[in-house]
Amino acid sequence: MPLDIDTRDQLLETVRRFVREKCVPIESKVGEEDRVPDSVIAEMRELGLFGISIPTEYGGLGLTMEEEVLVAMELGHTSPAFRSVIGTNVGIGSQGVVMFGTDAQKKEWLPKLASGEIVASFALTEPEAGSDAASVRTTAIPDGDHYIVNGTKRFITNANRAGMFTLMARSDPDRKGAGGISAFIVPASTPGVSVGKPEKKMGQQGAHICDVNFDNARVPANLRLGKEGEGFKVAMQVLDRGRLHISGVCVGVAERLIQESVKYAREREQFGQKIGEFQLIQGMLADCKTEAYAARCMVLDAAQKRDRGENVTMEAACAKYFASEMVGRVADKAVQIFGGAGYVADYGIERFYRDVRIFRLYEGTSQIQQLVIARGLLRGE
């Protein structure tokens, strides 16, 4: 059920205030220290941000997709590292359970994910399986009422804080491709599960990605998500949804960068006038606004379609493709408008420039989105 308009506006205003008052003032410190303070994470828990997409009966806010992308846009007004803290509980870590979990699985896991008591991570990518997600090599071999899991997952967001993993592994090693893959809930405390050190990354310091190793980890069969052999579809449907959420974040970051660029163009003087009076600067600002507005409309339209129960695989791919490329262009123009100051850490623009690069890579590269869109078209969708 959608929230009534007043409640929705109140929620968005609360998130907006939290972002502006608690996150923006410390975003450069978070970037330098590669750490979001525990007090901020605690406040995110109190605001219910870990549970925005989890149904109310399991303690979440049960937002619609449209409401969720509006929240994502608000969260995009600061360093995306803050959003990443809640990102996997809201999206790819939890949604396998929301969409495919049994009643018992939902009752056991969703309340803890909604409250932020535990963090969920999505373990699909492997050293040899990135864009070609159906080629996963991690195995989950049936053994009585358990599966024995062996393999390595790579670049797993929030793995270092995870209490559980939504794992995709090959339960039928004789079957190549998507059909041999099943999905599982794997508690991080399972003997044989270990997490590597966070990777050093180009941007989004404060958000962490790590390897996760499975060494003869015994996972109870009742923790399988969906039917055996349907894990790839679980992953794809979770990603369809996640791609909309990420598109919302891209819109938010672009809007923040436009705000910063306008402010700077009003203050900075060159050749005896504010740089905002130069038409070449105005042209860049207008391009940024037009593209961000187009992305906002796309994301909201796709989210509304999903809320109506329509299949949005193609629309989610279009939104992710356009919004992530758009925010890259906007960040580039923001650096250009700031000039030398855009290249210097103190102004924060170069940090955003680095932060947004990942949006064109994770949850499906731009090229994968193109492929999904074109395949859909050629199938006559």
Ligand code: CAA
């Ligand atoms: N919804 C439901 N089912 C779907 C689906 C969808 N969106 N997409 C595919 N499927 C089904 C197909 O219908 C097909 O089913 P049948 O066999 O019954 O016909 C099956 O899944 C296999 O589909 P394809 O033949 O299309 O599979 P493919 O191997 O050609 O791959 C792909 C398709 C779109 C390229 C896919 O591999 C893909 O999306 N790759 C990108 C993976 C990705 O996004 N990785 C990001 C990891 S998570 C992350 O980045 C976050 C982090 O933590 C860092």
